[in-house]
Amino acid sequence: xxxxxxxxxxxxxxxxxxxxxxxxxxxxxxxxxxxxxxxxxxxxxxxxxxxxxxxxxxxxxxxxxxxxxxxxxxxxxxxxxxxxxxxxxxxxxxxxxxxxxxxxxxxxxxxxxxxxxxxxxxxxxxxxxxxxxxxxxxxxxxxxxxxxxxxxxxxxxxxxxxxxxxxxxxxxxxxxxxxxxxxxxxxxxxxxxxxxxxxxxxxxxxxxxxxxxxxxxxxxxxxxxxxxxxxxxxxxxxxxxxxxxxxxxxxxxxxxxxxxxxxxxxxxxxxxxxxxxxxxxxxxxxxxxxxxxxxxxxxxxxxxxxxxxxxxxxxxxxxxxxxxx
Amino acid sequence: xxxxxxxxxxxxxxxxxxxxxxxxxxxxxxxxxxxxxxxxxxxxxxxxxxxxxxxxxxxxxxxxxxxxxxxxxxxxxxxxxxxxxxxxxxxxxxxxxxxxxxxxxxxxxxxxxxxxxxxxxxxxxxxxxxxxxxxxxxxxxxxxxxxxxxxxxxxxxxxxxxxxxxxxxxxxxxxxxxxxxxxxxxxxxxxxxxxxxxxxxxxxxxxxxxxxxxxxxxxxxxxxxxxxxxxxxxxxxxxxxxxxxxxxxxxxxxxxxxxxxxxxxxxxxxxxxxxxxxxxxxxxxxxxxxxxxxxxxxxxxxxxxxxxxxxxxxxxxxxxxxxxxxxxxxxxxxxxxxxxxxxxxxxxxxxxxxxxxxxxxxxxxxxxxxxxxxxxxxxxxxxxxxxxxxx
Numbered sequence: 001x002x003x004x005x006x007x008x009x010x011x012x013x014x015x016x017x018x019x020x021x022x023x024x025x026x027x028x029x030x031x032x033x034x035x036x037x038x039x040x041x042x043x044x045x046x047x048x049x050x051x052x053x054x055x056x057x058x059x060x061x062x063x064x065x066x067x068x069x070x071x072x073x074x075x076x077x078x079x080x081x082x083x084x085x086x087x088x089x090x091x092x093x094x095x096x097x098x099x100x101x102x103x104x105x106x107x108x109x110x111x112x113x114x115x116x117x118x119x120x121x122x123x124x125x126x127x128x129x130x131x132x133x134x135x136x137x138x139x140x141x142x143x144x145x146x147x148x149x150x151x152x153x154x155x156x157x158x159x160x161x162x163x164x165x166x167x168x169x170x171x172x173x174x175x176x177x178x179x180x181x182x183x184x185x186x187x188x189x190x191x192x193x194x195x196x197x198x199x200x201x202x203x204x205x206x207x208x209x210x211x212x213x214x215x216x217x218x219x220x221x222x223x224x225x226x227x228x229x230x231x232x233x234x235x236x237x238x239x240x241x242x243x244x245x246x247x248x249x250x251x252x253x254x255x256x257x258x259x260x261x262x263x264x265x266x267x268x269x270x271x272x273x274x275x276x277x278x279x280x281x282x283x284x285x286x287x288x289x290x291x292x293x294x295x296x297x298x299x300x301x302x303x304x305x306x307x308x309x310x311x312x313x314x315x316x317x318x319x320x321x322x323x324x325x
Numbered sequence: 326x327x328x329x330x331x332x333x334x335x336x337x338x339x340x341x342x343x344x345x346x347x348x349x350x351x352x353x354x355x356x357x358x359x360x361x362x363x364x365x366x367x368x369x370x371x372x373x374x375x376x377x378x379x380x381x382x383x384x385x386x387x388x389x390x391x392x393x394x395x396x397x398x399x400x401x402x403x404x405x406x407x408x409x410x411x412x413x414x415x416x417x418x419x420x421x422x423x424x425x426x427x428x429x430x431x432x433x434x435x436x437x438x439x440x441x442x443x444x445x446x447x448x449x450x451x452x453x454x455x456x457x458x459x460x461x462x463x464x465x466x467x468x469x470x471x472x473x474x475x476x477x478x479x480x481x482x483x484x485x486x487x488x489x490x491x492x493x494x495x496x497x498x499x500x501x502x503x504x505x506x507x508x509x510x511x512x513x514x515x516x517x518x519x520x521x522x523x524x525x526x527x528x529x530x531x532x533x534x535x536x537x538x539x540x541x542x543x544x545x546x547x548x549x550x551x552x553x554x555x556x557x558x559x560x561x562x563x564x565x566x567x568x569x570x571x572x573x574x575x576x577x578x579x580x581x582x583x584x585x586x587x588x589x590x591x592x593x594x595x596x597x598x599x600x601x602x603x604x605x606x607x608x609x610x611x612x613x614x615x616x617x618x619x620x621x622x623x624x625x626x627x628x629x630x631x632x633x634x635x636x637x638x639x640x641x642x643x644x645x646x647x648x649x650x651x652x653x654x655x656x657x658x659x660x661x662x663x664x665x666x667x668x669x670x671x672x673x674x675x676x677x678x679x680x681x682x683x684x685x686x687x688x689x690x691x692x693x694x695x696x697x698x699x700x701x702x703x704x705x706x707x708x709x710x711x712x713x714x715x716x
Contacts, residue, residue: 089635090619098637102342230619230637297599297617304531304557306575306599308617308639315594 081261086322090230099230103237107192111169111241118242120146121163122172126153129179131204136174138205138286142255142268143242144219146172156185156300164189170242171300174199184290186238187300193308194300195238197264197290204286212270212282218251219244220268225258231309232259232325235292253284262323264290292325336613336645337388337400338602338621340638345390345400388644389427391420397427397439413439415451421478422464425471428488430457430464434481436474438488455491457484462531467519475526477514483528485540496540501550516561518570527584529558529572535582551587554578562603562612564626571612571626573600579614581626593624595633602643615640 030046033039065072077083092099103109110116120143122136128151140146156173163171168189175183181202187194205211222243227236239257252272258265268285295309296302309324316324338346388400391413397420398410418432427439437451457464461478473495477483484494501510513531520527525548526538533554536547556576563570564581569590573579577596580589598618605612610626617639623632 096637098342098344102638105342303555304575306557306559306617307577308598310576310597312577312597316597 081321084321086319088229088323091228092230092233099233103233107188107190108237108241110190111245112237114245116169118145118169118244119167120170120172120242121159121168122146122148122174123151123159124174124181125176126151128174128176131179131202132174132176132181134204135181135202135286139172139174141215142220142285144217144244160187160189160299173300181288185300186242188238188241189299191298193234193238194296194298194305195235196293196296198293199288199290201289202286203288205284208283208287210283212284215253215268215270215284216251218248218253219246220251220253220255221247221249223254223256223258225256225260227257227259227325229325231292231295234295234308235264235325255285259325262291262325264292264325266290336621336643338615338636338640338644339390339642340636340640342638343392344638345388346636389423389425391423391429393419395420395431397423397429411439413437413451415454418461421461422466422474422476424464424466424474428464428466428474430461430474430476432461432478434458434461434476434478436464436476436486436488453488453491455486455488457481457486462514463516465517465519468521469519475517475519477517477528479513479531480511481514482512483514483517483526483538485526496538497545498538498547499545501536501546513557515557515559518561518563520563520567522567527561527563527570529561531557531559533558533574535561535570535572535587537584549584549587551582553580553582553589560600560603560614562605564605564610564612565607571603571605573603573614573616575599577616577618579603579624591626591628593628593630595622595624595630601641604643604645606645613643613645615643 030039030043033042103112111118122140122143124132124136128136136148140148156171160171170189171185171187173185173187174181175185177183182199184197184199185194186197205214220243222240224236224239227233236257236259243255251270253268253270256265256267256269258267265287266289267283267287269281269283271279271281273279292309293311294307296305296307298305311324316322336347340346389397390400390407390410391397394412395414396410396412398407401408413427413429415437416431416433416435420429421432422428422430422436428436429439430436434457436455436457438453439451457476458478458481460481461476462481463478464474464476467473467475472488473485474488475483475485482500483496483498485496486494500512504510511532514528515531517526517528519525524539524541526540528536528538528547530536533552533556535549535551535553535558537549539548542548553572554574554576556574556578558572558574560573561570562572568584569581570584571579571581571593573596577598577600579593579596579600581591581593582588583590593612593614596614596616596618597620598616600614600616602615603612604614605626611631612624612626614622614624619636619639621632621634621636621640621643622630624630
């Protein structure tokens with residue numbers, strides 16, 4: 001019964017070209033045809049018809065719009081996932097004084113009160129391969145006042161008291177797997193939170209196209225984009241605490257942490273103002289993408305630590321339009 | 326779906342910023358997406374960290390709040406503000422337990438009993454003190470016998486003390502046998518509770534074990550030793566009925582464990598961070614939980630999440646009010662004076678809150694006066710949601 005409705009020859013594979021208007025009886029369904037070639041052919045015909053109808057509809061709408069002229073309704077804004085994002089109740093209101101008090105008394109307060117100067121220790125997991133080593137060196141040029149040390153199989157829980165004794169404020173551990181860096185543990189030192197990220201899309205300097213020269217020693221500016229929720233605020237402050245407070249604008253360098261859909265993109269650029277409104281940028285330095293896996297309250301302690309936030313995929317990733325940062 | 330609005334009548338939550346927050350109120354119905362409870366606190370700069378216990382000291386019922394600066398204040402639930410308090414010095418570290426007729430315990434192991442009168446001078450010493458050993462994590466008072474306290478900590482096993490005999494504990498627990506590698510099992514009692522109706526004590530440890538001790542039996546080792554997960558268990562609560570316990574871990578895994586066999590009956594989902602406080606309602610099958618992810622959650626013991634309230638700071642402790650009936654069906658629109666509860670309860674000897682008055686009373690000192698969310702009655706009491714930020 002299927003296949004009779006079209007009336008065209010469906011016996012051979014090529015088939016005659018589809019007529020302008022194909023009549024499908026209402027009960028016809030392409031999937032009922034057992035023969036694959038015929039089914040494929042019918043499906044293609046159906047698809048072409050759908051496309052034609054859609055095009056006709058568009059044309060009609062455009063004509064109507066032109067006919068209305070000024071009175072035409074404004075164009076509808078297309079829906080994107082960022083538009084449709086589920087409102088997160090932990091979004092920080094800038095006037096919220098409780099959050100302000102919380103932030104004034106948390107672990108980053110000494111940094112934001114300019115009582116401490118950031119001093120970063122960058123290390124890797126044990127026995128890093130060349131790519132990770134080069135990445136760490138480049139990261140050290142990007143972050144001022146940072147030192148790279150070889151791991152030598154030492155336990156992090158032993159490194160941390162030594163770092164605190166030597167006045168380090170942050171510890172970055174780049175985890176490596178199969179010769180590429182794939183994880184980042186960022187721990188604020190005296191007793192501060194530890195964030196564990198998954199790192200992806202790491203591009204070293206030589207892999208970046210159209211890059212500029214080496215970054216200079218000037219302190220870069222920091223841009224933190226789109227950290228709206230309370231958790232995002234905490235992470236944003238962690239990143240901000242890596243860089244010294246006063247950027248040197250002479251250097252014209254800027255480090256950007258851009259959060260979109262829970263992925264944090266790091267870029268390092270040099271900018272130059274060509275005129276009042278036009279800026280040219282040159283990408284220097286490494287680039288990578290981070291995704292937060294967990295935020296732990298004290299310093300690194302994977303066994304007995306208390307977590308402020310853990311990403312639980314099955315519970316938290318139920319909606320495509322819900323983001324946490 | 327038609328929500329059965331469980332009216333959250335007054336849950337008191339202590340936050341890390343030192344704020345004491347009250348959730349809910351007879352006038353406001355906490356439905357699906359409610360905002361935060363109103364923050365009731367005296368002076369934002371004063372406290373840092375708090376632990377909450379049932380009040381009744383320093384005149385008048387209320388909630389005892391202990392802060393990191395070692396002051397214990399009473400928040401009077403009738404007047405809606407902090408009344409009285411005193412500094413409880415001695416020992417090192419933060420409070421790890423507060424009890425009625427003010428018993429305080431600090432992390433260095435010093436347990437002190439302070440008088441009920443509000444001390445005018447700080448130099449007035451404690452009435453009684455005992456040394457429970459260093460590394461203390463928790464001290465709790467037996468609700469049936471207020472002179473009996475139990476303490477537990479890191480490498481400091483469970484001990485039950487009588488406050489009148491501070492030299493020797495009534496019961497000193499013994500560690501379990503060496504494990505299969507013949508190594509000593511480390512001890513770290515994080516939280517403990519007295520089981521009502523008997524002398525038994527249930528403990529949860531930092532190594533993921535739940536243990537049941539029976540001081541009335543000659544066995545000093547735990548009667549039951551069950552393991553749940555790998556993460557430290559940080560909070561413990563007893564639901565109504567005698568045979569199960571709700572535990573929460575530092576990673577946000579909360580489960581109901583059967584005490585007869587040591588098996589997990591039910592897991593409660595939805596936590597993003599470590600759980601710091603858990604408490605079950607005495608009659609209804611509800612458990613309230615509070616944690617580092619800044620949310621107060623109310624679960625039914627069947628596992629369903631009833632309510633979730635965002636409270637903006639990391640939360641450390643929680644206390645429920647059981648005097649009011651938590652009605653499950655929506656109440657008829659009565660004017661609030663009909664909901665007034667009797668206030669004459671004095672010292673409650675177990676972890677229940679004293680009575681809470683109507684929220685219409687003027688709650689002085691609220692920094693952000695909460696506005697009702699589309700509710701025409703618009704009570705100005707605590708806990709009615711201020712709505713989404715920025716209005």
